[in-house]
Amino acid sequence: MSRLRTIVLAASALVAVAATPALAQSTFDGGYVGANAGYDWFNAHQRATVGGQQSTPSHETQGFNGGLFAGYGQTVYDNIYVGAEGEANFYTGDRTYGDALGSYRVQPNYSAGVSARLGYVVQPDLLLFGRVGYQHTSIDTTNALTGGASRQYAQDYDGVKYGVGADYAIDEHLFTRIEYDYTDYSHSTRDLAGGQLRTTPDESQVRVGVGIRF
Known part of the structure; x- marks a missing residue:
């Protein structure tokens, strides 16, 4: 939790900086809303334990995703851009697989998060950025270990x-976006009939989007 707290504090600091009078201006200054769509690779990194035996079924659940985003940013100095953004996403991925110790179904459902963005206005119409933030996701799973229901x-x-x-x-208001994101999630451990299952997921996604500044 300490690193999540650090992320939230960093995002708050960037928002405070962005809210101060700007030392520079660009096409990307101000608030905005938009929608995106892309492709997702979700790996649950599961580890099953049954009767002292262990296995590590590790198959990616792939599928399309889509969502909405909104944020605010400001060019503060020498084309340096800072801002904050919130998002909500939905997934279509659904995969079932198995091994000697059981069967596993992983179906990402939805996610939501906030992040800080730091970028540089390379040209009047082009902003390159990086982001770091907090993400929350919900996953539907169906598991059956050997000897259990x-x-x-x-x-x-x-x-x-x-x-x-x-x-x-x-133009002055309309913009497009392309990005790659990686999320490192917390882990969970479930006691199931016949054994135990530990899940430590991560996620990669490529997205394109379109937004409107106001």
């Missing part, structure tokens, strides 16, 4: 998201 449940995870991307201004 199948169990279905939803599990929530918190993690730290890192990303890089670019915004391109089509």
Whole structure:
């Protein structure tokens, strides 16, 4: 939790900086809203333990995702851009796999998060940025270990998201976006009939989007 607290404090600091009178201005200054879509690779990194035996089924759940985002940013000095952004996403990935110790179904459901963005206005119509923030996600799973009945449940995870991307201004208000993000989530341990299952997920995604500044 300490690193999540650090992320939140860093995001708050960037928002405070962005709210101060700007030393520079760019096309990307101000508030904005938008929508995105992309492709997602979600790996649960599960470890099953049954009767003293262990296995590490590690298959990616892949699928399309889509969501909404909104934020605020400001060019503060020498084309340096700082801001904060919130987002909500939904997933289509759904995968079932198995091994000698059981069967596993992983289905990411939705996620939401906040992040700080730091960037540089390379050209009047091009902003390159990096992001770091807090992400919360919910996963539907169905697991059955050897010797036990199948169990279905939803599990929530918190993690730290890192990303890089670019915004391109089509005109004064409309912009497009492309980015890559990686999220490292917390872990969970479930006692199931016949054994135990530990899940330590991470996620990679590529997204494109379109937004409107106001």
